[in-house]
Each structure stands twice: as C-alpha cells, then as structure tokens.
Amino acid sequence: MSARVPRPGSPVRGSKTGKPIMALFDLLGRSWALGVIWQLSDGPMTFRQLQESCESVSPTVLNKRLKELKESGVLARGDSGYQLTGTGQELFALLHPFGDWSKRWAKNLPKEALDDR
Amino acid sequence: MSARVPRPGSPVRGSKTGKPIMALFDLLGRSWALGVIWQLSDGPMTFRQLQESCESVSPTVLNKRLKELKESGVLARGDSGYQLTGTGQELFALLHPFGDWSKRWAKNLPKEALDDR
DNA sequence: TACTATTGCTACTCTTTACGTAGCAATTTC
DNA sequence: GAAATTGCTACGTAAAGAGTAGCAATAGTA
Numbered sequence: 001m002s003a004r005v006p007r008p009g010s011p012v013r014g015s016k017t018g019k020p021i022m023a024l025f026d027l028l029g030r031s032w033a034l035g036v037i038w039q040l041s042d043g044p045m046t047f048r049q050l051q052e053s054c055e056s057v058s059p060t061v062l063n064k065r066l067k068e069l070k071e072s073g074v075l076a077r078g079d080s081g082y083q084l085t086g087t088g089q090e091l092f093a094l095l096h097p098f099g100d101w102s103k104r105w106a107k108n109l110p111k112e113a114l115d116d117r
Numbered sequence: 118m119s120a121r122v123p124r125p126g127s128p129v130r131g132s133k134t135g136k137p138i139m140a141l142f143d144l145l146g147r148s149w150a151l152g153v154i155w156q157l158s159d160g161p162m163t164f165r166q167l168q169e170s171c172e173s174v175s176p177t178v179l180n181k182r183l184k185e186l187k188e189s190g191v192l193a194r195g196d197s198g199y200q201l202t203g204t205g206q207e208l209f210a211l212l213h214p215f216g217d218w219s220k221r222w223a224k225n226l227p228k229e230a231l232d233d234r
Numbered sequence: 235t236a237c238t239a240t241t242g243c244t245a246c247t248c249t250t251t252a253c254g255t256a257g258c259a260a261t262t263t264c
Numbered sequence: 265g266a267a268a269t270t271g272c273t274a275c276g277t278a279a280a281g282a283g284t285a286g287c288a289a290t291a292g293t294a
Contacts, residue, residue, distance in 0.1 A: 024218075029146050031143075033146060046269095064252095101207065149281095178280085
C-alpha cells in the first residue's frame with residue numbers, strides 16, 4: 001500500500017546499490033515528478049491549481065508525487081499551498097536549462113527524424 | 118504494440134499541448150531513460166553492457182528506451198554499440214550537474230527527513 | 235567444418251504504476 | 265446556512281515495468 005520513496009543509500013527501482021544519482025533518477029523518473037517541480041518554480045500552488053496546470057493529472061498520481069517529493073525534501077506545504085524548498089529551488093536551477101534545450105530539440109527533431117530512420 | 122514516443126508538438130502522456138518541455142519530461146520520465154543517458158556518457162556500450170551497468174534492467178524495457186531515445190535523436194547505434202549523438206551529449210551536459218547535487222542531497226536527506234516529518 | 239560463446243533481441247507471465255471518474259469531509263465564501 | 269472550493273480517497277480499467285526463458289544471427293575457436 002505505502003509506495004516506496006526512492007532514497008539514496010537504499011535500493012530503489014532498478015538500482016540495488018542505491019547510488020545517489022540512481023535514487024534521484026528513480027525519484028524524478030516517475031510520471032509528473034519533473035512536471036510538478038517545473039510548475040512550482042513559479043511560486044506556491046494549491047493542489048487543484050497544480051492539477052490544472054499539469055493538464056488533468058489524476059489526483060491519485062499527483063498526491064503520490066507530492067508525498068514523495070515532500071519526503072525527499074524537494075517541496076513542502078506552506079500557507080499558500082505546495083512550494084519548493086531551498087533544496088527544491090536548487091534542483092530547479094539545474095532543471096531550468098532543459099527548457100531552452102527542449103525548444104531547440106523541438107525545432108530540430110523533424111529533420112533528424114528523417115535523417116536517422 | 119508500438120509504444121508512443123513522446124515528441125514535442127503532439128500530445129504526450131499527461132500533456133495535451135505537447136509543449137516541448139512536457140514532451141521532454143515525458144521522454145525522460147520513464148524508467149531508466151535518464152540512467153541510460155548517464156551510462157552512455159562514458160562512451161559507446163553494447164546492449165548487454167548497458168544491461169549490466171544498469172543493474173539488471175529487463176531487456177524489454179531497455180529495448181523500449183533505446184528505441185525511444187534513438188527516435189528522439191538522443192542516441193544512435195554505431196559500430197561499437199549504442200552511443201549518444203551530439204544532441205545527446207548536449208543533453209548529458211545539462212544532466213551532469215545532477216551528479217553532484219544528488220550527493221549533497223544524499224548527505225542532507227537524513228537530517229531534513231527528521232526535521233520535516 | 236562444427237562447436238561454443240556472445241550479442242541483440244522477442245515472448246511470456248506477473249506485479250506495479252498510472253489513468254479517469256466519482257465523491258466526500260473539511261474549510262472558506264457569500 | 266447554502267454554495268463553492270480544496271484536498272484528498274476509492275474505485276475499476278489500462279498501460280508500463282520486472283523477471284525469466286529462449287532464439288536467431290554473428291564472431292571466435294578447434
């Protein structure tokens with residue numbers, strides 16, 4: 001019933017060693033984990049706001065992700081809703097460049113897709 | 118049978134708009150996608166080498182991830198196995214800082230876990 | 235040439251995760 | 265005190281992943 005939250009040092013999905021990077025990848029490699037962090041970078045949001053901005057993510061999954069990310073110290077619940085912690089903002093700082101990258105990727109993909117197939 | 122590969126511009130898992138960043142998060146938010154990119158940063162690897170270095174990831178899933186990442190232009194198959202493309206190396210460059218971050222996270226987590234719960 | 239080993243998968247069953255919808259208890263707003 | 269809004273939980277169904285077995289194709293060896 002209680003979902004496993006990936007933590008560095010203990011085995012996680014796919015990783016028996018629990019190497020920090022693998023634990024992190026397990027945490028982030030779940031649906032909407034990255035999206036939630038991305039959305040929260042604009043400031044605190046309520047549960048329903050998050051649900052909307054994540055385009056109809058099911059409350060079940062959203063709640064699971066929130067619990068996991070909370071337990072991982074990435075976000076916390078404050079007065080105005082869920083928000084990134086200092087740690088979480090640090091993590092977002094690393095994530096931020098992916099925005100521009102994804103746009104370039106979107107532009108170049110059609111070309112490459114034709115080349116490579 | 119044929120798995121959906123997330124592409125910017127078209128709806129992806131959870132995202133109807135297909136915003137590039139959401140498509141990217143969908144692509145990377147699948148089990149072992151980040152891990153595979155991480156492993157390949159050391160150089161080309163064969164299928165079986167990847168399987169080992171990803172600690173017993175099932176061949177089914179590995180093969181799916183490889184197809185998706187290949188179709189997304191992140192990696193390709195060369196003479197000495199699977200390897201990151203230029204695009205893929207660019208992506209890894211963004212991913213690289215997560216290594217150090219995860220180590221700091223691993224050190225601080227126990228403390229925070231006690232504080233926050 | 236035939237034998238063996240390795241590689242890159244596919245097939246299968248079982249479990250876990252996610253989706254989609256409904257709804258409810260606890261505030262908050264009027 | 266009635267109506268909204270918020271933060272969930274509870275379903276049932278569908279999709280994704282784990283774990284194991286094995287096979288066709290190539291490479292290396294006797």
